[in-house]
Amino acid sequence: MKESERFIHGVVASVGAAIGRALRSFDPLFVSFNSKVRPDQVRKEVERFRGSVEKSREQLKRMQSQLKRKTGPESSFLIDAHLLVLQDRLFADRIIDKIENEQINSEWAIQQVSEDLFQAYDRLNDDYLRERRGDLEDIVRRLLHNLQSNPLPSFKKLPYDAILIGKVVPPSMLFELRSQRVVGLATETGSPLSHTAIMARSLEIPAVVGAPELADVSSGDMLIVDGDRALVIVFPSDETLNEYKNRKHDEKISKKKGGAVTSAPSVTEDRVRISLGANINFSEEVRAAITIGCESIGLYRTEFDFFREGKQPDEESLVADYSIVLKSAKGAPVTFRTIDVGIDQKSWDGVNMNLGVRGLRFCLENTDVFKKQLRSLYRASVFGPMRILLPFVSTVDDLDAAHQILAEVRQELDLKHLAYDPGVPIGVMIETPAAAQTCDLMASRVDFFCLGTNDLIQYYLVVDRSDRSVVHLYNPFHPAILRCLHQVYTLLHPTGKPVTVCGEMAADPPSAAVLLGLGFTSLSVNLAAYPRIKRMIRSVSYAQLRDLAGQILKMQKPREVEEKVRATVYRP
Numbered sequence: 296m297k298e299s300e301r302f303i304h305g306v307v308a309s310v311g312a313a314i315g316r317a318l319r320s321f322d323p324l325f326v327s328f329n330s331k332v333r334p335d336q337v338r339k340e341v342e343r344f345r346g347s348v349e350k351s352r353e354q355l356k357r358m359q360s361q362l363k364r365k366t367g368p369e370s371s372f373l374i375d376a377h378l379l380v381l382q383d384r385l386f387a388d389r390i391i392d393k394i395e396n397e398q399i400n401s402e403w404a405i406q407q408v409s410e411d412l413f414q415a416y417d418r419l420n421d422d423y424l425r426e427r428r429g430d431l432e433d434i435v436r437r438l439l440h441n442l443q444s445n446p447l448p449s450f451k452k453l454p455y456d457a458i459l460i461g462k463v464v465p466p467s468m469l470f471e472l473r474s475q476r477v478v479g480l481a482t483e484t485g486s487p488l489s490h491t492a493i494m495a496r497s498l499e500i501p502a503v504v505g506a507p508e509l510a511d512v513s514s515g516d517m518l519i520v521d522g523d524r525a526l527v528i529v530f531p532s533d534e535t536l537n538e539y540k541n542r543k544h545d546e547k548i549s550k551k552k553g554g555a556v557t558s559a560p561s562v563t564e565d566r567v568r569i570s571l572g573a574n575i576n577f578s579e580e581v582r583a584a585i586t587i588g589c590e591s592i593g594l595y596r597t598e599f600d601f602f603r604e605g606k607q608p609d610e611e612s613l614v615a616d617y618s619i620v621l622k623s624a625k626g627a628p629v630t631f632r633t634i635d636v637g638i639d640q641k642s643w644d645g646v647n648m649n650l651g652v653r654g655l656r657f658c659l660e661n662t663d664v665f666k667k668q669l670r671s672l673y674r675a676s677v678f679g680p681m682r683i684l685l686p687f688v689s690t691v692d693d694l695d696a697a698h699q700i701l702a703e704v705r706q707e708l709d710l711k712h713l714a715y716d717p718g719v720p721i722g723v724m725i726e727t728p729a730a731a732q733t734c735d736l737m738a739s740r741v742d743f744f745c746l747g748t749n750d751l752i753q754y755y756l757v758v759d760r761s762d763r764s765v766v767h768l769y770n771p772f773h774p775a776i777l778r779c780l781h782q783v784y785t786l787l788h789p790t791g792k793p794v795t796v797c798g799e800m801a802a803d804p805p806s807a808a809v810l811l812g813l814g815f816t817s818l819s820v821n822l823a824a825y826p827r828i829k830r831m832i833r834s835v836s837y838a839q840l841r842d843l844a845g846q847i848l849k850m851q852k853p854r855e856v857e858e859k860v861r862a863t864v865y866r867p
């Protein structure tokens with residue numbers, strides 16, 4: 296019997312519509328995907344699964360004896376529950392049966408079997424037993440992790456157009472699977488400002504986030520993600536499917552007709568030049584940015600590439616990666632932001648990392664990681680113009696400490712007679728209220744600034760950018776934000792230091808126009824937004840926007856500001 300159509304509401308993260316089947320990601324760290332195993336490889340695949348079971352058992356036994364030594368026998372029984380799951384023939388044998396009968400990879404078999412069990416647990420009336428679901432989750436995670444150290448030799452294409460779903464889907468997963476027929480994204484949590492949402496927009500993958508009812512959707516279910524209406528349609532009717540298929544067809548045609556203005560000069564109607572760069576998150580995006588005519592890479596968030604393999608890269612591979620980025624940029628300057636760990640993450644004890652050891656704080660506590668990245672950047676600097684950008688800075692002391700490390704790195708390179716450009720400009724992100732208030736004090740210590748409105752707004756308005764429940768409070772038109780940006784401009788303008796705005800505020804025409812009005816003449820935006828921001832720049836008068844900024848700075852309410860701006864600015 297055909298299931299009936301169901302609508303799930305969320306928040307728009309990336310516009311457009313996608314039709315496909317759900318592919319549930321289990322965990323932020325590990326996605327299971329479906330790939331067929333050749334008949335002659337099935338035995339090997341079963342061995343791979345058994346290997347993971349064995350490895351997991353050894354790890355658990357080790358943990359159990361450590362726990363016994365530290366806390367006595369009472370708590371080690373917790374591990375027994377996990378060991379029992381591993382020994383349970385119903386669990387392991389069913390997975391092996393699936394691998395053999397359906398000739399599929401271990402990850403997919405584990406996911407399918409455990410999903411059935413999760414649903415069975417969820418149906419239980421007994422609270423205690425229902426809680427045991429967590430044990431199963433843990434063991435599944437461990438098995439998947441251990442399979443990763445012995446991955447399948449090749450990752451086949453997904454068998455269908457997939458819509459990635461999950462509680463969270465990390466940006467790296469979305470990126471890795473983008474060419475594997477992933478056409479859409481929908482997550483139970485998250486907000487449009489999360490990195491995953493930013494990534495979806497830059498890959499032009501329709502996405503809806505903050506839709507908790509997705510928890511009931513399973514891998515394989517037919518879905519439509521409507522990023523324009525913040526809607527996920529589960530088991531769409533034939534009529535709905537046809538409607539969306541026609542819409543996609545029309546979109547394709549209008550996109551073709553639209554043509555690109557990307558190579559046109561970035562100047563306003565009254566001939567004021569606005570520098571427009573691209574934000575990228577993965578090295579592979581550089582080529583696309585240069586192809587559509589971006590004049591610089593205004594922000595390269597290096598943390599996604601850094602942690603892509605699930606382990607730290609070595610220096611030589613980093614040097615190689617950064618060199619390729621600079622060569623692909625063909626002379627366009629690239630601003631490498633040093634790793635900003637922490638965003639979109641919770642620490643192991645559940646602490647919100649947004650207020651914790653993020654960005655430069657992490658680097659100053661982990662100088663070996665920081666130095667390795669800086670050494671690699673400097674070594675690659677001979678291949679093209681680059682800038683180094685330090686994220687999440689809140690004190691001048693942090694900045695001094697970073698400079699000390701930068702100097703040590705240069706010294707080490709000198710001692711080893713390794714070539715590098717000693718004049719690489721060093722800049723700082725203004726994305727904390729502290730940095731916004733004291734940027735003039737930082738000016739003598741840096742060569743340039745980048746204004747990170749994504750974080751600045753979240754910290755200024757006390758609105759978690761990844762929390763769907765407060766998404767309506769996240770507002771770039773809030774007078775507090777306008778005043779803050781005006782102050783930053785006023786403090787920095789006399790210093791003559793270049794400032795680029797690289798938060799998402801620069802990627803939406805009305806709020807980008809506000810930035811121009813406030814005096815900022817350098818923006819950097821995600822690739823998908825590039826054409827529309829170029830169009831906006833070319834359609835406005837800078838003098839008129841300066842005048843508009845003067846008016847909105849006197850307004851009291853975000854809505855008034857927004858209405859005034861929208862009435863003045865061209866919308867593509």
Ligand code: PEP
Pocket residue numbers: 594596635638726746747748749750751797798799
């Ligand atoms: C910002 O905070 O505005 C920014 C550009 O950086 P991220 O989104 O990576 O925090």
Ligand code: MG
Pocket residue numbers: 686726747749750
């Ligand atoms: Mg930031």
